Amino acid sequence: SKYEYVRHFETVDKVLPNTWLVVRIDGRGFHRFSQTHEFQKPNDRRALELMNQCAIEVMKDIKDIILAYGQSDEFSFVLPKSCNLYSRRASKIASTVASLFAANYVMHWGKYFGDHKLQYAPCFDSRVVCYPSDQNLRDYLSWRQADCHINNLYNTTFWAIVHSGKTEIESEEILRGTFSKDKHEILFTNHNINYNKLEDIYKKGSTIIRKKTLVTSISPNTGKPVERTKLVPCALYDDIIGQEFWDTYPELLKER
Amino acid sequence: SKYEYVRHFETVDKVLPNTWLVVRIDGRGFHRFSQTHEFQKPNDRRALELMNQCAIEVMKDIKDIILAYGQSDEFSFVLPKSCNLYSRRASKIASTVASLFAANYVMHWGKYFGDHKLQYAPCFDSRVVCYPSDQNLRDYLSWRQADCHINNLYNTTFWAIVHSGKTEIESEEILRGTFSKDKHEILFTNHNINYNKLEDIYKKGSTIIRKKTLVTSISPNTGKPVERTKLVPCALYDDIIGQEFWDTYPELLKER
Amino acid sequence: SKYEYVRHFETVDKVLPNTWLVVRIDGRGFHRFSQTHEFQKPNDRRALELMNQCAIEVMKDIKDIILAYGQSDEFSFVLPKSCNLYSRRASKIASTVASLFAANYVMHWGKYFGDHKLQYAPCFDSRVVCYPSDQNLRDYLSWRQADCHINNLYNTTFWAIVHSGKTEIESEEILRGTFSKDKHEILFTNHNINYNKLEDIYKKGSTIIRKKTLVTSISPNTGKPVERTKLVPCALYDDIIGQEFWDTYPELLKER
Amino acid sequence: SKYEYVRHFETVDKVLPNTWLVVRIDGRGFHRFSQTHEFQKPNDRRALELMNQCAIEVMKDIKDIILAYGQSDEFSFVLPKSCNLYSRRASKIASTVASLFAANYVMHWGKYFGDHKLQYAPCFDSRVVCYPSDQNLRDYLSWRQADCHINNLYNTTFWAIVHSGKTEIESEEILRGTFSKDKHEILFTNHNINYNKLEDIYKKGSTIIRKKTLVTSISPNTGKPVERTKLVPCALYDDIIGQEFWDTYPELLKER
Ligand SMILES: Nc1nc2c(ncn2[C@H]2C[C@H](O)[C@@H](COP(=O)(O)OP(=O)(O)OP(=O)(O)O)O2)c(=O)[nH]1
Ligand SMILES: Nc1nc2c(ncn2[C@H]2C[C@H](O)[C@@H](COP(=O)(O)OP(=O)(O)OP(=O)(O)O)O2)c(=O)[nH]1
Ligand SMILES: Nc1nc2c(ncn2[C@H]2C[C@H](O)[C@@H](COP(=O)(O)OP(=O)(O)OP(=O)(O)O)O2)c(=O)[nH]1
Ligand SMILES: Nc1nc2c(ncn2[C@H]2C[C@H](O)[C@@H](COP(=O)(O)OP(=O)(O)OP(=O)(O)O)O2)c(=O)[nH]1
Ligand SMILES: O=P(O)(O)OP(=O)(O)OP(=O)(O)O
Ligand SMILES: O=P(O)(O)OP(=O)(O)OP(=O)(O)O
Ligand SMILES: O=P(O)(O)OP(=O)(O)OP(=O)(O)O
Ligand SMILES: O=P(O)(O)OP(=O)(O)OP(=O)(O)O
Ligand SMILES: [Mg+2]
Ligand SMILES: [Mg+2]
Ligand SMILES: [Mg+2]
Ligand SMILES: [Mg+2]
């Protein structure tokens, strides 16, 4: 039709080839969302596991993703340098990941929150970032995991102080200017919490990778159970800053 | 942390100021989705009304949107030239609209599809397009409504022929090379359908605008009902190509 | 060849259709360039006229340009909303304007600077900016002309004080915190200069538009002189902030 | 001023960090330019040496450039992954290289073309392309050198046939569908030219790298000549597709 010229106003937004792609989604206004839905403080196990489930669903759907890392209300999805999903169109990639994640969040809410009703639709922003080198990619993931650690140590200490009877304002003041070491000390001495003994999912965040798994299915021909290995997305709570993780899963950084 | 440098790999994707913004979302793989969920052919009223509800929910949340136009598995949201949502960052705008829409799709599924279970998460791609002039914006909307008309006329005729006993391949052949007029003719003569009498929601798609509406709420002070006018998103099934619509709602194109 | 894949690493950089395009070039390091070549202070007539000549040469070559505005070491070239030069590829447009300008600067140097030798190659950066509305375009040009005025008033006063015997540091101190009115006053009272009487090329900058001009050429058939009108780029030193200029040349903003 | 808002219409065009940058300039309309200035066919030594001189001048000015490769009317300039020139703003980088090159072309014209007058200003387009890996960068340069070879073999054979008395149309027909081997054969058998013995500058193009060179200058203190080594841009006519070149100059690809 004579209106089709408007098509040409769309911008071509292909991202540079031969670079790692990271899609990071982050909950919009989850400060309020976590309050409305009475998330436990500092960490709500149900909320984190729901996030992980959503990331796993996204990975089941979008096969290009090789790894995902999540913490708090965010998840980062890693696509390999050779990835040609949607011809590397940034808006297509960013929006499908975000909308898949959000739809799954609603679908699986009940499994984690039971009768606790979902009050309003969750929303996630999304962006695509290119990282040229393996080191850049690892530094990106280290950045997110370091962020997880810093926030979690702060939040854990903050809520321990609050739960011991201080107001939120007093707790903030107590923590102002403290270093990591000081927070460990406060937790241990005043609240009898050994931070290092807390669960890794809180301290390290969640890393989803595809693991070779033995799955049993019923053969459509014989009607009998058949075993085969399949790559299944699984959550780990490992340190991904150090070298060990990358030595354990060398195929992650391999050319493909 | 020493990893923060990776922040600088993010690209600034602000869209040009003083242009109309259109966010168009489109269902990913809805050919399959509509089959899996047994959408009625050519149009499934439930599916369209669910789409409209989602668009209304998006508009309730994102106040900048002044109009939305939807048909089939797509919806276009119009933001005014002066809009500064997320400082006009394209990926933020596109991804939040898509994820809000998708989450609402799941939340409201049951209201329209009842026991008919949602089999898997719906997904929508999303893009932001700038239109400098009012004419460009109107031509964009005309493009989408003309597309609705063309597809709907084709689909209506196609399925009428199929329902009369032909195979899908035969129907396709019958329609090859036909013009609009021919399809009207086939519908009327062979299938006793006056296309013009079909419901407007199918022929014109759905246009959501904010209408001044009288709403009654209970005063928190007096406990008595209070009436006030409020802008409430409502669906219309009007022609938006012609001048009349824009004369009826002159504030839509006004500077703000 | 097997190397051709590298082509796909080039980004598509088309600018939005139906917007005014401004290409602004600016001399790189002209602080040093003007010192090396002993430009007169505050304004070197030869330098400004050379700039104008270069802009005129650019306009003779690139027919899409409808107006150019220059001051100091910069020039802005205006392309109409309908312009499709290089399919609106930003890097093509920006680089050809800059390199044409620079090459002409060298070619025409001698005409303005005579024996005064060009010491090293001049260099200009270049950028393309989109302006959606006529008002935006006019505001852009007003911005540059206001900038010209502010700088010229400052520089004129500064060098008047210096020429009266103060050091540059003393002059700077005298001018610190002064308003426009104060500078006029200083110029008039202390240096006997009526700023308003200075030449417009300094106060207003230079605006190049295409004017219908009677040109005489020798007919290749008859060998006799023939007269015809032609659009020839000419420099004006007008106020382009006010309405008058745009009323005088109404075709500038007309749709084309 | 109240007009400054127009500043925000400029787009941020920083290119991805940690990637090789290539700035390629190419003469605009050099088909005509080479005719007007009677370039020798298939290769004009003066034109090529002028191009090389311009590239050398650009490298003397822009210290970030580590290598340049040129052939025909084009030159590619390589900037290292760590380069932060103009904060990696693409339009700044592209336009300054193009305008510097063009200005130098005019400045040095006389040295190569003597009395042969420059008829009009040369113009070069310019673009910046990112290459993430060393292999991508080498493939880019191989692409340009392979292009040089293919064109030069064609042009050499074409003009040999023309000079032997055929029309240009006949020559084109003779060459249609021929392979590299055939052209070598035609040159050798019919025109007594051993292609491999032609000068490397034509067959390989020109590669400019910075070589440690002993330079003698007069000490400003003692007035006596002093020797020191300096990195000076020099033209080579080497094969840059094979490994040997990169082994000979290992510092080119080193991290810096
Ligand atoms: N109580 C609780 N809150 C959580 C948990 N996970 C995330 N949150 C909350 C804490 C933060 O307020 C918020 C995440 O911070 P953000 O920086 O993403 O801010 P927010 O989402 O509010 O704003 P945004 O739209 O992302 O700019 O989510 C949890 O497990 N428990
Ligand atoms: N039966 C039925 N199908 C519908 C209805 N609305 C949309 N659809 C289906 C018909 C089309 O196959 C599909 C929309 O076409 P698209 O061009 O968006 O294709 P699709 O979503 O499959 O692929 P995409 O991921 O958008 O490229 O959705 C409906 O009301 N009834
Ligand atoms: N003496 C004199 N200097 C002039 C004249 N026109 C321009 N200039 C000088 C004054 C400024 O130092 C310089 C223009 O200022 P810019 O802000 O463009 O700075 P510059 O070109 O040095 O740096 P840039 O590379 O543009 O960031 O050119 C003139 O007519 N006479
Ligand atoms: N006779 C002769 N011509 C040359 C020489 N070097 C380059 N040229 C000419 C041959 C080609 O027509 C032209 C380069 O081809 P391009 O593909 O760059 O085309 P052109 O510059 O005409 O158009 P463009 O503006 O780049 O699209 O320059 C030379 O040494 N001798
Ligand atoms: O959202 P924040 O504050 O965690 O930080 P960010 O995500 O880097 O900021 P933005 O969402 O504005 O890009
Ligand atoms: O998806 P289509 O085929 O309706 O057309 P499009 O949306 O314009 O194409 P794309 O989704 O690839 O931008
Ligand atoms: O160069 P300036 O300082 O006059 O200001 P600008 O041109 O807006 O800055 P930049 O050249 O860095 O875009
Ligand atoms: O200019 P060409 O034809 O050699 O090829 P190109 O430079 O890749 O094309 P363009 O200049 O249009 O980008
Ligand atoms: Mg954020
Ligand atoms: Mg958040
Ligand atoms: Mg967050
Ligand atoms: Mg599509």
Ligand SMILES: [Mg+2]
């Ligand atoms: Mg679809």
Ligand SMILES: [Mg+2]
């Ligand atoms: Mg569709």
Ligand SMILES: [Mg+2]
């Ligand atoms: Mg500048």
Ligand SMILES: [Mg+2]
């Ligand atoms: Mg300057």
Ligand SMILES: [Mg+2]
């Ligand atoms: Mg300047």
Ligand SMILES: [Mg+2]
């Ligand atoms: Mg080209």
Ligand SMILES: [Mg+2]
């Ligand atoms: Mg060329």
Ligand SMILES: [Mg+2]
């Ligand atoms: Mg060329």
